[in-house]
Each structure stands twice: as C-alpha cells, then as structure tokens.
Amino acid sequence: MTVLILTSEEDVTADMVVLRLGEAGVPVVRLDPADLTNGVALSGEYARGACRGRLSVGGRLVDMDGLRSVWLRRPGTAAARAAQPSAWLTEESAQALYGMLRCTGARWMNHPDAARRARYKPWQLRLAQRAGLPVPDTLITTFPQAAREFAGRHPDLVVKPVSGAHPQEPPRAVPTSRVAPDTDFTAVAYGPTLLQRRVPKRADIRLTAVGGTLLAARKPVAPDAHPDDVDVRFAPSNAPWAPAPVPPPVAEGVLRYLRGAELAYGAFDFAEDAEGVWWFLECNQSGQFGFVEMDTGQPIAATIADWLAGSGSPQAGLLDDEEFSGF
C-alpha cells in the first residue's frame, strides 16, 4: 500500500515527511499534477461494474487501488508544465486525475472537498462557535451603518480579509490590522469587510492537529510590543515558539471542529488573553508546520507520516459525535 503525495518539487516541508516514511519503509510516490502528460501519465478503465486506475510517475507504475492515503499538500496546477499548456488541458487533466483519485478508497489529508469548504472564513467562525471554542465578536458586512454600530459597541477592533491569506498567492496575504478609533466606515459599502474585537493578547498560539494528535506551540507577546502589531506573521519578534500544553476544553473543541470540518489536518491560530483564554482566530487546513517543528522540536512531520502510513479511520482519535458531523 502506497502513500501518494501531491505537491510541487519546491515543497521542502514535504521532504521531511517523505524522509520519515522512507525510514519506516512505507512506499511513497510524490507527484506534481503540473507534470501531467510530461512525466506523469494516468489511465483508468471502467468495465464489468468496476474501475481500475493507474498512475505512472517517472516510469514507476502505481495501481490506484493500492493507494493507502493521499496527501494533498501544495500541488501545482494540473498540466502546467505540459509541452503545450492550455486552460483546456488543465481542466481535462485535473478532472481526470482528481476524478479518478476520488474513486479510490484512499484516506485523504485533506479531502479536496473538505479542504475547499474549510477556506470559508464565515463558515469557520460558525463551526468554531458550534464546536464550543471562544470566538471574538465578529462582523462581516457591506452595511456602513452596521459597521458603525459594531464599532460603537467594540471600540477596539481589527480588520482582516474575509477570504483569509492565500499562501500560494502572496499579493493576497493581507495582514490583520487595527482599526483606528475615528475610522469612517462609508467604504464598507464597496466590499465585504470583516471586523473583529481585538483580543488583548499575552501570547499567540499555533495548534497543529494531525488526526487526533494535537501539538500546540506558544509565542509570548513581547512586553514592549505595540498593540498595533496584531498579526503574528508580520509582528517584529525574536521569541521562538515553545511547546505548550493544550487545555482540555480547547482540545475537545478542536476535535469537534475537525470532525465537523472533516479535516485530518488543521493549523489553528488562537490569541491567548490575560486570563489564559484561547480565542479562536482561524484554522488553516493547509497551514505550514515546518517553522513550528524547527522552533519547538515537536514531531509534526513524523505524526503526519504516521497518519499517512496508518490504516485506521480517517478521523481516528476524533470524537464520535454523530449529531455534530452533519454541519
């Protein structure tokens, strides 16, 4: 049984997992959909009520039924490196590859449908609420008057993009910013705006969830930090991330969230306030983990490798809560 990793060549973080799988003697195929029709080939035949799919990567043939798991990491655009790339060829190639992989019984980290859905920030906030995680009061609106009223009730606000940061597209990685007290909200009418109560934080938390394993890291806010430095990704800080225990109610909420979202992997960002409460900010289903592993020494790559090599249920370790999974 083979592990299939869909990612680009430049993805060095994936190398860490490939290494672990290699050490464990688990067969791995690494494939970039960008190489389709130019180094990567596929074939699937439907006959007598069954389907048999095969992939060929660098001359190596893999039976799709022999796939143990698929790691949808950072795949390139299908057929982008074909001899004659085109939008049509990309569409055909993506449909063929992902269409066939969807027919296998392989476990996904993460399934493309779950991955796509998990990007909707308004849905994330609602799911976090339902999972019992504390969510700072938030408004998403195109009504200037609603923004004014919200700002009246919450004098200390941050603004961030509704669609979140897209790691693959640097121009869209807009930092979360503090809203000045005298802000004119008229322009809200021209584009949906996400306003959120600023959590006066004493630390940033990055919780990496792999199946049912939760690894949290904490970075204290510097005593001389300016309250305008709200976004840990852009804040000036030399403090490293350090391992942190996960408070049991948070662990329970995170597991409920993962189950509701049908995710096997998620990188959660929390803000820890002065009382020690972890406020949910977002869950990035494709969030990086290399920098956390580097700072903390937490075995994230090894845990991912174990999950990919495992044969248990895709959501092993998560809460069994039938009523919740329907969200």
Added chain:
Amino acid sequence: MTVLILTSEEDVTADMVVLRLGEAGVPVVRLDPADLTNGVALSGEYARGACRGRLSVGGRLVDMDGLRSVWLRRPGTAAARAAQPSAWLTEESAQALYGMLRCTGARWMNHPDAARRARYKPWQLRLAQRAGLPVPDTLITTFPQAAREFAGRHPDLVVKPVSGAHPQEPPRAVPTSRVAPDTDFTAVAYGPTLLQRRVPKRADIRLTAVGGTLLAARKPVAPDAHPDDVDVRFAPSNAPWAPAPVPPPVAEGVLRYLRGAELAYGAFDFAEDAEGVWWFLECNQSGQFGFVEMDTGQPIAATIADWLAGSGSPQAGLLDDEEFSGF
C-alpha cells in the same frame, strides 16, 4: 420562510419556478451574486456563540435564518457588476456570501460542495457503477498503448471530453464524436482522452430527478439517422421528447446515485439500446429542463417549486442506504 434563488437575470427557466412559487404564496428572493455591493448587500454578526446573517436585495431585507431553501441555479460571478470589479472583490464577496449561506440550516438544490463534486466525470462513472446503473465500457487515459488495446477490444468507440460540456462556457461544449476505425492514438499522450464503447441506440433518454421524483423523457432515433450522429445535442432531429416510464431498476439506481452524490436535482442522460437497456452516459447536476417541459408537458418547474417550498429532509424520497452514502 423564504426561498432564495441564486441566478442571473437572463435565466428565463428560473422564471417558471418563481411563477409557481408565487402562485403558491411562498416568499421568494431572487439574487444574482454579480450584483453584490451594487444592489445586493450582506451582513453577518457573530456574538455570544451565535451568528445572525442578513441579505438585502433591492431594498428588501431577508434574515438568513429565515431561509427555507437555496436554489443554486446559474449565479453570476460575485461582484462582477460592482462599481469597481476586481478579482479580489470577487473572492471576498463570494467568500462572504457563500460562507454565510453555508452557516444556515437551509436545504440546498444543489449544495455547492455536492454540485462541484458531481462534475467529475470519472467519479460519475464510478458512482453510476456502484449505484447499479449499466455503464458502457470506458477508458480515460494518456497511454497511447492503453487506447490502442481498448480500441482493439471495442471496435466501435466514441470520444468525449473528460470535463464534460460546460454550459456557461460555449467554447468548451465539445460534442461527443465517433472514433474512426483507423485512428492513430499517439496524440493521447498529450492530453487525457475519454473513450467509450458506442451504444447503438434506438432512443435518447433524459431523466430529470427532483428530490425523489423522477421524470423521464424519450426521443427515438430517426430510422435514417447516421451512426456518426452520436450526440443528441447536436444531432439533426425534429422528433420531440415524449414522457417515458422509468423502469424500476433504473429508478432504484438513480435514487442510489442521487443519494451517493448528495444531489437534490440531477439531469441524467441515458442511451437506450435495441434491448431496451438504459445505459448511463452522464448526470448533469445543473442540466436544463425547460426544453423537456416544453416538449413533454411534464411538471418539472412545479416539482422544483414544491421541493424548494417543502420542509422535509433534503433527500426525502431517496433510498435510505447508510452504507452507500459514504462514497
């Protein structure tokens, strides 16, 4: 409780359903996401563990919690008609609108996740097999040798795009064509190719499924039809579509397919062979139905209106088959 219809202004087929809902006294809001920030406004507030979303369309305010159902028909690109349209505004607006609608308890025809997945042809074929519907032998490949061997076993083949026809994008609506016996399959290496055994058909079948209601229409192949005219959408024919009874095994298979695909609406195409067998060709989750209703007088629009106005389970009338729904 209101029915929300997401579609463009030009969608005259939706008018038929709006008319029916109006006659039944069911409140309807028709909205084109293209009008976001320019006629359409939205707002959602997250506080105290709950979310309250509102939409404003032409000055009319709708509570998202008061939505009975959402008909995802032919929506325009979000914010495409904004004063200053941009890719960023489209992304933000789509995330805000669909992200919030995903948080409601409304029934969807069809849910965006199910709709998206349902477009994968390789997945459709596998699901049809699993649902017990007869599927013509099919090969999807980039291996010229696999194509040659398949053609050797099946001398009478058709070729069609893997991604199917995209109604919104006419350049991509490639007709299904017959493969000449002496075809050179070398070029298969440059793009995934879908080859399928040609079903010598005596009629085309269009089965429109609305929840658990199945309405089939049949168009006999003209006696003088050329076997090269394989695609009913492009074949010259004056014969109208006529209502046809659905054979019970087909009905059972279609209901299993809908349940597996989590679809509330589907337009199935079958080819009826000389023995009367209905061979599954495809299921278009957004297939048109106006032309069938026009020819057959079948109450498709009224059935859709009933479904949208109803309050039962989204898959009411479909088979209860827990083991199958996980596909």
